[in-house]
Amino acid sequence: MLDAPFAKWIDEHQDELIARLKEAVEIPSVSGDASYRPHVVRMGEWLKAELEKLGAEIRSVPLGKQVLDGQELDLPPALVGSLGNDPKKKTVLVYGHYDVQPAALSDGWKHEPFQFTHDKETGRLYGRGSTDDKGPIMGWINAIQAFQETKTEIPVNLRFCFEGMEESGSEGLEELVIKEAKGEFADVDAVCISDNYWLGTTTPCLTYGLRGLSYFSVSISGPAADLHSGVFGNVVHEPMTDLFDLFSKLVTPQGKILVPGINEKVAPLTDEERKLYEDIDVTLGDFEQAIGAKVTISEDKAEVLMGRMRYPSLSIHGVEGAFSGQGGKTVIPAAVKGKFSIRLVPDLDPDEVNELVQKYLKDEFAKLGSKNTLKVEMLSGGKPWVASIDHWNFRAAKDAIETVYGKTPSYTREGGSIPITLTFAEALGKNVMLLPMGRGDDGAHSTNEKLDLSNYIEGTKTLGQYLLNVPAAAASA
Amino acid sequence: MLDAPFAKWIDEHQDELIARLKEAVEIPSVSGDASYRPHVVRMGEWLKAELEKLGAEIRSVPLGKQVLDGQELDLPPALVGSLGNDPKKKTVLVYGHYDVQPAALSDGWKHEPFQFTHDKETGRLYGRGSTDDKGPIMGWINAIQAFQETKTEIPVNLRFCFEGMEESGSEGLEELVIKEAKGEFADVDAVCISDNYWLGTTTPCLTYGLRGLSYFSVSISGPAADLHSGVFGNVVHEPMTDLFDLFSKLVTPQGKILVPGINEKVAPLTDEERKLYEDIDVTLGDFEQAIGAKVTISEDKAEVLMGRMRYPSLSIHGVEGAFSGQGGKTVIPAAVKGKFSIRLVPDLDPDEVNELVQKYLKDEFAKLGSKNTLKVEMLSGGKPWVASIDHWNFRAAKDAIETVYGKTPSYTREGGSIPITLTFAEALGKNVMLLPMGRGDDGAHSTNEKLDLSNYIEGTKTLGQYLLNVPAAAASA
Structure with a gap:
């Protein structure tokens, strides 16, 4: 008082x-x-x-x-x-x-x-x-x-x-x-x-x-214009197929980032630090209420808090250039941009993350054996x-x-x-x-x-x- | 004359x-x-x-x-x-x-x-x-x-x-x-x-x-509303992560459909039939001109023709409910619908294909260990x-x-x-x-x-x- x-x-x-x-x-x-x-x-x-x-x-x-x-x-x-x-x-x-x-x-x-x-x-x-x-x-x-x-x-x-x-x-x-x-x-x-x-x-x-942020736009382009899937399905390398293959290698459904070198740069957790999270006055239920569903990756409060606060995250936000309307459209999009971002924690630096992501995606794309063209761009970066x-x-x-x-x-x-x-x-x-x-x-x-x-x-x-x-x-x- | x-x-x-x-x-x-x-x-x-x-x-x-x-x-x-x-x-x-x-x-x-x-x-x-x-x-x-x-x-x-x-x-x-x-x-x-x-x-x-057609809409939903990736990245199971993981298992960049049971139902190719395609008066260059780029899966004319005409194809058309605009948006989409379709050839029947796709996607989704909800719907089917x-x-x-x-x-x-x-x-x-x-x-x-x-x-x-x-x-x- x-x-x-x-x-x-x-x-x-x-x-x-x-x-x-x-x-x-x-x-x-x-x-x-x-x-x-x-x-x-x-x-x-x-x-x-x-x-x-x-x-x-x-x-x-x-x-x-x-x-x-x-x-x-x-x-x-x-x-x-x-x-x-x-x-x-x-x-x-x-x-x-x-x-x-x-x-x-x-x-x-x-x-x-x-x-x-x-x-x-x-x-x-x-x-x-x-x-x-x-x-x-x-x-x-x-x-x-x-x-x-x-x-x-x-x-x-x-x-x-x-x-x-x-x-x-x-x-x-x-x-x-x-x-x-x-x-x-x-x-x-x-x-x-x-x-x-x-x-x-x-x-x-x-x-x-x-957390900091590295926001990426990944362009994959092939045909000169959108194609009809009836006429060109199984004829061309489809940019969307390549994009889904590539982005499936970014992060697991459990939130683990798969880009090599990222997790290695995260400062290790100390017992003292973990206790800070355990002491925070919040419950799993508070999170579930904010989310509106029971879809947290972990059910341990401290893990959930650390997922937000002290570990990096990778989220796929969307695709530009593909069909995004209601119902069905039988298009093969000719050029698409997949958007994802990585939230950064010490000691991750956006420029270093950019290098790691560029190299990884280019290496993985090469493995696809696609004749399409890849371009990876970091749209913004913040420490x-x-x-x-x-x-x-x-x-x-x-x-x-x-x-x-x-x-x-x-x-x-x-x-x-x-x-x-x-x-x-x-x-x-x-x-x-x-x-x-x-x-x-x-x-x-x-x-x-x-x-x-x-x-x-x-x-x-x-x-x-x-x-x-x-x-x-x-x-x- | x-x-x-x-x-x-x-x-x-x-x-x-x-x-x-x-x-x-x-x-x-x-x-x-x-x-x-x-x-x-x-x-x-x-x-x-x-x-x-x-x-x-x-x-x-x-x-x-x-x-x-x-x-x-x-x-x-x-x-x-x-x-x-x-x-x-x-x-x-x-x-x-x-x-x-x-x-x-x-x-x-x-x-x-x-x-x-x-x-x-x-x-x-x-x-x-x-x-x-x-x-x-x-x-x-x-x-x-x-x-x-x-x-x-x-x-x-x-x-x-x-x-x-x-x-x-x-x-x-x-x-x-x-x-x-x-x-x-x-x-x-x-x-x-x-x-x-x-x-x-x-x-x-x-x-x-x-070719016939089975057009699918695959809904994955989790949070009650779109979330901010800074606040909920690495906290929730993200529907987009699940969707990309799932769709990466549909088809290879070489156009091979990975849904078990589909390729098995395609009538085998006879030598006589292959000759029909070899005899068709068209060149690889004609295809590349129509596509506007050298991105055909095969460089063999008959293979390209068969890719269009006598084999099934699977194309990913887009995602509804995710970010699809220009630039960057740090959203975790709460519910997304991925759209893909399979072009059908004998002896593929849309209802059978629907069953195969439903089972495969449900099995693969279960393996993800995600708490999100999957719904697979065939929007239209034609033999x-x-x-x-x-x-x-x-x-x-x-x-x-x-x-x-x-x-x-x-x-x-x-x-x-x-x-x-x-x-x-x-x-x-x-x-x-x-x-x-x-x-x-x-x-x-x-x-x-x-x-x-x-x-x-x-x-x-x-x-x-x-x-x-x-x-x-x-x-x-």
């Missing part, structure tokens, strides 16, 4: 903090739709003003132009700035994004998505952006305000990086971070990103890893990221969670990618931590996105307490 | 016969487009009148209704009738279709597709339906007229079956043929269908076989058809070709299906022969469809001479 003055202030000013989130949610800052761009810009201006009210120095940094829906548009600016410059204090960089996913009532929302709805019966705060990522950004503002209102000294220097394009590929941000690594972010000691979710609904998490949970950054957050929630956080890794995490880690060379505010069932990119009021309030306290804990945690490092 | 009076009449009245084909081509009887339906009906009326001018008794038989482009329409009627009823003569049923494929100048035609164009330099008659199938129907009419103008007795009784829905699934025709098997077609001794093409451009063909080329029907046609063209026809089988052929063979229990008029490069369903004038004129003579040959051929049977 946290009874610090700033926490008490937060409890006593809940209505004010809810009103702040309401204001933010009701600006429909959808970055992926050109017609909403003025709202994204307005949201950035609103956020800049809120931060400036707290005394922060904020620059609105133009990121150039983009073409969207056939129009050339200015990218929404990034907000870069600082609060505090005491050389005796540690400096923490806080990241968030003020843009949101698209949403429409007709998608199946119970309430207007851009009308903030506080359901007092369930304690849920509904609205697009409530949990992704306006709630967490408001959390930082709330915490700083609470410090100031209660004359609590903020024991760290803060740096801010808020963007308006996260839901649309974070265009322009990587270059900005690399540039500011020698500018605004030069003194940063640690980074805290609050933009993901607890694994479940009851236990707070700290996230220390993300995996894992941070040390022994760093003071994580300890400060762990202690904060224990103080606020009275329970130890689960240490989680995400199966997917949040590319900006890796950018911060590589450009700054500092510890990066993901400290989620919302729950696993918040529906971030789905309909009826919500943030539980308790997560908003206790999450705000957690962010504040984390900052308060930094000096002691860093001192004992 | 044929110097019979009817043939001389044909040579001397070429302009009249060309004018008849022009009239037919310029009625745009597209059966697959509701807005053209009145033209299809008009074409049927025109054809009925032409036949009646020759003294034939023709009934216009309504075939019921269909829904097309959102409208309920009357199906174009079938024309059923007779010319001659002499019990001492053999009775030959002639089939053709008076509807055509869609066509538009914008598809890449050099001339308006429904404006008949006689290119005198190349001797080509351009227009939609010129070769498929108005040229051959005019051929029958021309030949009968030539007999009548030259007082040549027609030594057979004729029965007619002309439909207006062949390009749109021959709706209603099967029922009609089965019914008329005990009516108008009760006395039929043999059937002649002129609705396919020579294999190449120089040697006339007689076609005695068609193969092979006729005896020793029948007098074929001998009458062979002799006619030798007389008219001065060369022996190639005996061919088609790799695809013409379902009505099998219907005639089964409903009437008589020999059915395909006697093509046009060449392999006529572009039947493509742009710039044409019929060479020489094929039109010599083809007309061939149809006539075939009828004249029937009594002698039948007598020596």
Whole structure:
């Protein structure tokens, strides 16, 4: 139980903090739709003003132009700035994004998505952006305000990086971070990103890893045009036959990757690490509920978690250029592109994986004895990221969670990618931590996105307490 | 060289016969487009009148209704009738279709597709339906007229079956043929269908076989909805992984079907039969030109021909429910349907093939150890058809070709299906022969469809001479 003055202030000013989130949610800052761009810009201006009210120095940094829906548009600016410059204090960089996913009532929302709805019966705060990522950004503002209102000294220097394009590929941000690594972010000691979710609904998490990705397109082409299977079946080498033969050699139905050299590069599991997964507060049933069927590869909770978090995976996504409609069509597709991707974990590097995949597929294709032509292309590659949970950054957050929630956080890794995490880690060379505010069932990119009021309030306290804990945690490092 | 009076009449009245084909081509009887339906009906009326001018008794038989482009329409009627009823003569049923494929100048035609164009330099008659199938129907009419103008007795009784829905699934025709098997077609001794093409451009063909078809849809489903591969990769059994594993066991890149029991049911090849293929006037280069690439499984002409004509084939057509767009999408499809089909030859029966495929795929799926669900469905099945080329029907046609063209026809089988052929063979229990008029490069369903004038004129003579040959051929049977 946290009874610090700033926490008490937060409890006593809940209505004010809810009103702040309401204001933010009701600006429909959808970055992926050109017609909403003025709202994204307005949201950035609103956020800049809120931060400036707290005394922060904020620059609105133009990121150039983009073409969207056939129009050339200015990218929404990034907000870069600082609060505090005491050389005796540690400096923490806080990241968030003020843009949101698209949403429409007709998608199946119970309430207007851009009308903030506080359901007092369930304690849920509904609205697009409530949990992704306006709630967490408001959390930082709330915490700083609470410090100031209660004359609590903020024991760290803060740096801010808020963007308006996260839901649309974070265009322009990587270059900005690399540039500011020698500018605004030069003194940063640690980074805290609050933009993901607890694994479940009851236990707070700290996230220390993300999988990387190598996405492949495998083209097999033969005839000059699609052929009729009656006329050319058993006459030509069919690209689809070759593709199915080749892709059947990528991964087993049990998820084991068959490309030689991949599994060998995965860091071996330690007993200590396995225990981390066993300790995570989630059940097989939670997974089966999320999947909607009992189709997990393993029925051991820790194995399922490790399948997502600490082992690579290979998924076949589809085929371009083949028949994909309903019913039947007797076509021999002349040229097809099979798509698959590999999720990467340390020590797998996308370029190395590309080499392994290229060599393997070319060797296997040669064995087919087909006269068709193979081309293997890596469409995109992103490295995996894992941070040390022994760093003071994580300890400060762990202690904060224990103080606020009275329970130890689960240490989680995400199966997917949040590319900006890796950018911060590589450009700054500092510890990066993901400290989620919302729950696993918040529906971030789905309909009826919500943030539980308790997560908003206790999450705000957690962010504040984390900052308060930094000096002691860093001192004992 | 044929110097019979009817043939001389044909040579001397070429302009009249060309004018008849022009009239037919310029009625745009597209059966697959509701807005053209009145033209299809008009074409049927025109054809009925032409036949009646020759003294034939023709009934216009309504075939019921269909829904097309959102409208309920009357199906174009079938024309059923007779010319001659002499019990001492053999009775030959002639089939053709008076509807055509869609066509538009914008598809890449050099001339308006429904404006008949006689290119005198190349001797080509351009227009939609010129070769498929108005040229051959005019051929029958021309030949009968030539007999009548030259007082040549027609030594057979004729029965007619002309439909207006062949390009749109021959709706209603099967029922009609089965019914008329005990009516108008009760006395039929043999059937002649002129609705396919020579294999190449120089040697006339007689076609005695068609492959059948078993079309399969293989559903594999697991999760309740599509999943994110970052979050669920290596967590769930992925339907796509199972599908690729399963389909890789269907056929080799060399076209060998791996479903046990299929190859065993294919009639063994005799030396005599192999010689038929070696004698066919076509080269590997002809195939490579049609395919647009050097990707034939075999480089032996006879093997290539047999791959198309006398062996089964298995083609994988595509996947429904997976990612099929351009670029990359990191989805784990929750439920997919793989589509493949097997072309059937004697003695493969679609129902038996269905049983073999069902059992094989279920057995192989069980070996995968996947928790997903498999469902195998045969969407459609059609039997193969092979006729005896020793029948007098074929001998009458062979002799006619030798007389008219001065060369022996190639005996061919088609790799695809013409379902009505099998219907005639089964409903009437008589020999059915395909006697093509046009060449392999006529572009039947493509742009710039044409019929060479020489094929039109010599083809007309061939149809006539075939009828004249029937009594002698039948007598020596």
